[in-house]
Amino acid sequence: MARPLSSEARRKMLDATRAVIADVGPDALTIDEVARRSGVAKTTIYRHFPTTSALILNALADVPASVTAPGTGDLRADLRDIVGQFIAIAADGTVRQMMLHALDTGTDDPEFARIHTELREGRRNPIRTALEQARSRGDIPVGLDIDLAATVIEAPFIVQRLIADLPVTEDDIDSILDLLLPGLGST
Amino acid sequence: MARPLSSEARRKMLDATRAVIADVGPDALTIDEVARRSGVAKTTIYRHFPTTSALILNALADVPASVTAPGTGDLRADLRDIVGQFIAIAADGTVRQMMLHALDTGTDDPEFARIHTELREGRRNPIRTALEQARSRGDIPVGLDIDLAATVIEAPFIVQRLIADLPVTEDDIDSILDLLLPGLGST
């Protein structure tokens, strides 16, 4: 990871990577094409990223992953806000493609593991925080498994967007939360 | 799809495809390697499957997708049975790899769309049936959105297995159903 901090070339490369992915998909991406589009020399790309997987992985890690914790006093409002932010990010088809490609190719790559858990925690942490706050307020039972609840909450949206490739509307968020919240023992 | 019905070669090819995937992954799969392992000539493979994607796709479609509808009188028991069957199928790592690869490469392939919805319906139909039976019995409210409920039910397991790459135990099934069933208005 020899990354010169003041590198404008890095930004150009990652942007061009996303552009190429949007056009031909992650599998058909080649270094030459990224070089052509970005105006960055092929050798420079290799100086930054040893392999194409690293390039795509870093383009994925480049998307904003963290969301602002809402902290209204209401669990439902908090979750709707959090999910809404992620849906907005994942609405970009390129993000979906990069994630799928990373999942497909990254099983044993250590750098993939790092970025994968980073994204995963970025999703789950705000949900966990909202749940813990609700627990402090007594809105959900003390015995509730926070981790499991976070999984159950995030899962429908991930499946809808990533697997089924369907858009998720604001109404979808409400409907799904309607189904889930009673199971958490919420008010 | 000129497929000779009585072809033993077809079986050999698909088996070898899975074997190769298990070894090197779907991306590194080559026709030559499948030919070598299966003992089937390379030309024969091309006669059956025009491209490597088609080969992998058919290997994926070859896994048993349908499950037996249980039809006990209890929604929870039905769901546990259904989910258990799918978990057993998805426990094979090769199945996971093929699914991810298909998702990664198949956005615009029409044959992918067919197999994708086929698998999807194979998962959702038994769940829907169980829900409809429960509704007939009056165990869940009439106004419940069956499709949405099916999504919410299948999603945690898909995420756990496909995205997080974690095994799903029998206890996990129970815990997740514990969280979900009250939301469906179940008894």
Add this chain to the structure above:
DNA sequence: CGATTTCGCTACGAAGTGGTAGCGTTTTAT
């Protein structure tokens, strides 16, 4: 302003892979 780093450019090698032609051999229909 000198020194170091970063970047651009042009080729080039090399290897793998896809995909096919042509022809002989085996199996399956009927």
Add this chain to the structure above:
DNA sequence: ATAAAACGCTACCACTTCGTAGCGAAATCG
């Protein structure tokens, strides 16, 4: 038994793509 379909085999070509060498230009640092 005879026609037809399916399979095996051996090359072979074309093409893409990776990855690097080598050297000069430009920016940045101190």
